[in-house]
Amino acid sequence: MRRILVADDNTGLRDVLVETLQSLGHMVRGVEDGLAAREVLLGEERWDLLLTDLRMPGLDGISLLKELKEAGREVAAIVMTAHGSVETAVKAMRFGAIDYVEKPFPLSAMEVKVEKALERLGIEAENRRLKDEIQHHFGSLIGGSPPMQRVFDLIARVGQTSTPVLVLGESGTGKELAAREVHRRSKRAKGPFVTVNCAALAEGVLESELFGHEKGAFTGATQQKYGKFELADKGTLFLDELGEIPLGTQVKLLRFLQEKELERVGGTKVMKVDVRVVAATNRNLKQMIEAGTFREDLFYRINVITIEMPPLRTRREDIPVLVDSLLIRHQENTGLRGVIADEVLSLFQIYEWPGNVRELENVLERALVLADGDENGVRQISGYDLPTEIRGGEGDPTAQREYLEATGLSQRIERIEREIIRKALQEANWNQTQAAKILHLKRSSLQYKMKKYDLNRPEPEDTSKS
Ligand SMILES: Nc1ncnc2c1ncn2[C@@H]1O[C@H](COP(=O)(O)OP(=O)(O)OP(=O)(O)O)[C@@H](O)[C@H]1O
Ligand SMILES: [Mg+2]
Known part of the structure; x- marks a missing residue:
């Protein structure tokens, strides 16, 4: 059922149209002129379609469409025009009308036009949804924020090449997802994607894992073994935790990147393989180079294209989409359906997320287990289901309760402001000058706010008692 508004000063035609469209199952309302139509359309209710006469007393059809457009409240419209004023109808289309009919018209013709328009509206709504989806999703990566859009853009572009890619970022920012996406969007997508976690293996084991070994290469090498490089031929090798590669293995890796050739451990045959290397690390490689634990030449070889995964706290606008998608993903996996309360989203917005998306x-997973279900079994996640560090742990339970029950916008903003200030003070070890600097506030403003929010340095814990 759609909601349709009919505006025409001709009572007879108006009533017939209203009845006909109602009989098609729509919610239809008729108004006698443009002024009345404007009032209804700018009101609270949502309208899907407007049928409007062009010449009406008070406010004519064109001016009506124009005003709606200016108010950002455009609605799909079919204009009805008297014989001979098709030009006006065309003008109406400039202001957003999607179709027109010349009067007099058979009712059946109007029915067809309305159905066509509604169908088109349905398609457009679907297109909008799909477009929205593309804007927020890139394969399994989610994020509509500018830094994530830049990441998506870069991934899409590197696909066409075979140059090495280095993915950097804190833990839980989606480095592995990004690496998979680089492969999926490349011309190697049909080839294998092979992962090696460089942190998990001891030096010798890692080497034969990467390059393979010949039978008898070392004690215990009872069989010939293919290396991951060979297995990744025509595809992508993902070196996860690159920063953990021992120096000895770094040399071999460098050689491969330079020559595209390798030898199995204990072997003499030189093999050529066609592998693209994508590596990831949460370590600061430049610092490691200075400390002598990562080879500079390898760094330059592998760091041809860098994808930096932004921490979650720098793209907070992605939190709502992430929460929605993660809840849906969780529901698909476990059948547990959850929704979050508004205050949870506010708390998420001020938390630092050191563990990023993984955290x-x-x-969310933990909260779903703790949350109470409603009568339909939907888990209602509230602030109480969050870990203390997110809920604002140190506060006494009554204060938390107040926070959760605060409903007005300004009240909520104040709570959030208080929390941000408290965190800054804590970080500055309650040194006001330093906290003021963190917050870009004058010290006097900070003091004013501390007083307002009753923020005081906590009493040192009494350790004399045992
Ligand atoms: N942008 C994102 N959209 C959707 N899910 C994400 C995103 N980023 C991370 N995740 C999810 O968070 C978890 C961690 O992601 P991933 O393993 O790719 O992180 P990482 O950067 O490799 O972390 P680490 O350095 O700890 O290995 C995964 O379950 C992943 O699905
Ligand atoms: Mg990882």
Whole structure:
């Protein structure tokens, strides 16, 4: 059922149209002129379609469409025009009308036009949804924020080449997902994607894992073994935790990147393979180079294209989409359906997320287990289901309760402001000058706010008692 508004000063035609469209199952209302139509359309209710006469007393059809457009409240419209004023109808289309009919018209013709328009509206709504989806999703990566859009853009572009890619970022920012996406969008997508976690293996084992070994290469090498490089031929090798590669293996890796050739451990045959290397690390490689634990030449070889995964706290606008998608993903996996309360989203917005998206994932999973279900079994996640560090742990339970029950916008903003200030003070070890600097506030303003929010340095814990 759609909601249709009919505006025409001709009572007879108006009533017939209203009845006909109602009989098609729509919610239809008739108004006698443009002024009345404007009032209804700018009101609270949502309208899907407007049928409007062009010449009406008070406010004519064109002016009506124009005003709606200016108010940002455009609605799909079919204009009805008297014989001979098709030009006016065309003008109406400039202001957003999607179709027109010349009067007099058979009712059946109007029915067809309305159905066509509604069908088109349905398609457009679907297109909008799909477009929205593309804007927020890139394969399994989610994020509509500018930094994530830049990441998506870069991934899409590197696909066409075979140059090495280095994915950097804190833990839980989606480095592995990004690496998979680089492969999926490349011309190697049909080839294998092979992962090696460089942190998990001891030096010798890692080497034969990467390059393979010949039978008898070392004690215990009872069989010939293919290396991951060979297995990744025509595809992508993902070196996860690159920063953990021992120096000895770094040399071999460098050689491969330079020559595209390798030898199995204990072997003499030189093999050529066609592999693209994508590596990831959460370590600061430049610092490691200075410390002598990562080879500079390898760094330059592998760091041809860098994808930096932004921490979640720098793209907070992605939190709502992430929460929605993670809840849906969780529901698909476990059947547990959850919704979050508004205050949870506010708390998420001020939390630092040191563990990034992985931490968000874990927090939601835990909350779903703790949350109470409503009569339909939907888990209602509230602030009480969050870990203390997110809920604002140190506060006494009554204060938390107040926070959760605060409903007005300004009240909520104040709570959030208080929390941000408290965190800054804590970080500055309650040194006001330093906290003021963190917050870009004058010290006097900070003091004013501390007083307002009753923020005081906590009493040192009494350790004399045992
Ligand atoms: N942008 C994102 N959209 C959707 N899910 C994400 C996103 N980023 C991370 N995740 C999810 O968070 C978890 C961690 O992601 P991933 O393993 O790719 O992180 P990582 O950067 O490799 O972390 P680490 O350095 O700890 O290995 C995964 O479950 C992943 O699905
Ligand atoms: Mg990882």
